[in-house]
Amino acid sequence: MNREQFMGKPNEHLHSPFHAVDRWTDDFRRIMAARVLESRLGFRKTWYLGALTLGTFTIQVCTGLLLMLYYHPSIPQGYADMKDLEFVISSGTLLRSLHRWSAHAMVFLVFVHMAKVFYRAAYRPPRELNWVLGVCLLILTLLLSYTGYLLPWDQLSYWGTTVGANIMSSIPWLGPKLRFYILGGHTVNANALLRFYVLHTMILPLTVISLIGIHLWRLHKDGGMYEVDDQGRPLLHEHDTQKNAEAAAQLAGEKTLSYGDLLFREVTAIEALAVVLFSMGLIWVSPLEQLANPMHTPNPAKAPWYFTGLQELLHYFPPFVAGIILPGLIVGGLIFIPFSPFFDNVKTRQAIEWFHHRAARWAIGAVLIVGMTALLIRVHAWDALLPLWAIVALTSFAAGGVDKRGNGLRRWLQEKPISFWIMTLFLMEAVVLTAVGTFFRGPGWAWVWPWRG
């Protein structure tokens, strides 16, 4: 049935409300795929991570707009407004707690989403633009967290922002200038609060909204969640979702469902997450420390959990290395992934050959073991050594010989390309450093056992 048969002759349908709505929303609905493969809809394929992240962002926009109705970005009124939200305004505590939990969930989900997309090799062409957009959204999410952190103007806000601004200022030549422009002064003060407020409530969210729009549009234009072949390429013919879905369905030998089925599942998942976050907001109320006091640094001055890994690095390396060079390399590496066969997480020839090449194996092994171990021992970063040695142990195990059964763990590890190991090392380092920074660091950033007092 073509469109004319379905809709009637041109102009005939213009007076029917149903058809009018259909016509108005036609282009907007196309931001999602018209048809999706039934097997793609299961939770195990995507864990609905993209939809859930979008859900947390939606909660952030709604709760954030409501919080803005009572918040004045000035000193000390901003802090007084926090106290009002806590003790005077109906549901104020719940709103703030929900905003905070949803922010934490968003950071967490963005990271898991990235890892999932990487390990599923779903960044490969033609989806490379969406991968790059995803990395940008990851950075923007962290910036939103960082700028939002200052707004309550309590002790943690003030000193967290002071440390962050000084990391920025460690960039040679440009740093102090940049810091002055962003803070609007030499110290974290009223200008800085106002600038961060504008960034947090206007500039960053609007940027995120536009990038999410392109991200969703590219998602289905580039093949969406279709099956990938054994080379990791989506089964695509051209940029026509209807044809793609049909071709993919034909190859996979299964039927397709309309986008409504996908939307229903995703909205259900978001609602389930919203219930969880709401309950967390009711049980664990957002903390508020004392009014920001430039005369006293709390001890220990801890960042929120997603920055404690960075704080742990800052303990070992100079700010320019830990705060600028390393994150820069990580972001650059992430963006680079879809553009180099050597960083591809698919069993391509180039990606796998290095590993079976004896010289390359020794060279990489030497760099990893000797170079990084020496560096980390030199700065006494014992906790950062754990993931490194775990990776070394796993690669040595994989390189150690042929698994007789032919399909065991060793065989599975042997088929992993170099990017798999680099990404796994990065994620393990992130988890270990974050855990150490969050649970094992006490006053003066000295080691403490969390179960002792």
Add this chain to the structure above:
Amino acid sequence: MPDPEAPKSTDESPEMDRRRFVKAGTSSLAIAGVGAFVFGFRYLSPNVLYEPSPVISVGKPEHYRAGSVTLDAKNGIFVVRTADGFYALTAVCTHLGCLTVYKPDTGEIACPCHGSTFRKDGSALAGPAPRSLDWLKMWIGEDGNLMVDRSASVSPHSEYVSV
């Protein structure tokens, strides 16, 4: 339909064909962009700052015991009195700007944020701090108060203020 082989300027003025229009358009946009960039940056940099003066008074010298290290948290400095005389140190950690504190039991200055420690003379002892704490310019004002200029550093052990 005009003949595509015909000269371009049949229905356009010869002064402004498409190529010239695009050229003029992009260059004027570029000039406007550079202008907006420059003025935007100047706008973002405040000309007047409502920040406290770097020159401060820390009171009469006789308020400080011999051998004492006193934190003036409001101004972010230490006033140290030794046998050689007075000197002032910045209390702002050279690592990432946290306010350090003096620990009388160990005789060290310690930073709560990333665990740097310093000696009483400001020299870095341990931790991630890249530099020693700066010695600040100190003198006795006309009213007999100790004065400190927080924007001017002097080389360590070079200037002790005696009374």
